[in-house]
Amino acid sequence: MPPPDAECELSEGVxxxxxxxxxxxxxxxxxxxxxxxxxxxxxxxxxxxxxCLDPDAWVTRxxxxxxxxxxxxxxxxxxxxACLAGRRLSLADAWVxxxxxxxxxxxSSSEPANRCSFRDPTxxxxxxxxxxxxxxxxxxxxxxxxxxxxxxxxxxxxxDGACALR
Numbered sequence: 001m002p003p004p005d006a007e008c009e010l011s012e013g014v015x016x017x018x019x020x021x022x023x024x025x026x027x028x029x030x031x032x033x034x035x036x037x038x039x040x041x042x043x044x045x046x047x048x049x050x051x052c053l054d055p056d057a058w059v060t061r062x063x064x065x066x067x068x069x070x071x072x073x074x075x076x077x078x079x080x081x082a083c084l085a086g087r088r089l090s091l092a093d094a095w096v097x098x099x100x101x102x103x104x105x106x107x108s109s110s111e112p113a114n115r116c117s118f119r120d121p122t123x124x125x126x127x128x129x130x131x132x133x134x135x136x137x138x139x140x141x142x143x144x145x146x147x148x149x150x151x152x153x154x155x156x157x158x159x160d161g162a163c164a165l166r
Contacts, residue, residue: 001041001042001086001087001088002086002087002088003087003088003089003090004083004084004087004089005083007083008081008083008084008087009089011081011083013080013081014080014081014083014084014089017077017078017080017081017084018089018091018094019094020077020078020153021040021051021074021077021091021094022091022094022095022098023098023136023153023156024070024073024074024077024117025038025067025070025071025073025074025091025095026070026095026098026115026156027070027073027115027116027117027156027157028066028067028069028070028073028115028117029063029066029067029070030066030111030115033059033060033063033095034096035092035095035096036053036057036059036067036091036092036095037053037054037056037057037090037092037095038051038052038053038054038057038071038074038090038091038092038095039051039052039053039054039088039089039090039091039092040074040088040089040091041087041088042080042084042085042086042087042088042089043085043086044085044086045085046079046080046081046082046083046084046085047079048074048075048076048077048080050075051071051072051074051075052071053067053071054090054092073117111134111157112133112134112156112157112158112159113157113158113159113160114146114157114158114159115156115157116146116149116150116155116156116157116158117150129145129146129160129161130142130143130144130145130161130162131143131144131145131146131149131158131159131160131161131162132158132159132160132161132162132163133149133150133152133155133157133158134155134156134157134158134159135152135154135155135156136154136155136156137154140163141155141163142162142163143155143158146158
């Protein structure tokens with residue numbers, strides 16, 4: 001499949017979709033790989049047809065299962081802009097940017113114990129527990145429970161309990 005034209009790939013909708021897709025992968029894979037060459041193919045209706053590692057990609061054995069889960073999650077993401085119909089979009093550069101930004105955030109804030117994804121199966125229950133969520137900008141914010149935290153697109157993960165006063 002051909003790549004999208006530059007105008008499409010740089011449009012706000014595609015940039016936002018790439019950020020969300022990389023964030024979803026990041027939730028499964030974490031910050032270990034400095035590079036993760038992933039491509040996403042879109043069908044004629046601009047739905048995700050498949051997400052896969054590029055043929056020359058190498059992933060350590062412990063990460064393979066998480067990468068596979070992350071790719072399946074990307075395949076179920078909301079529909080991207082129509083200009084991606086019949087195209088292949090590379091997420092490799094977006095992954096590098098995420099990794100570069102995460103290294104800066106890790107200096108100021110530790111990684112959360114739990115990661116958010118588009119489909120968080122742990123939602124529900126009678127007694128919500130407060131959580132301390134980590135946002136993409138490195139700030140920590142209190143939420144009533146992990147479901148509320150993960151509904152916020154700026155949240156990457158959470159720890160049990162309220163945030164400590166700083």
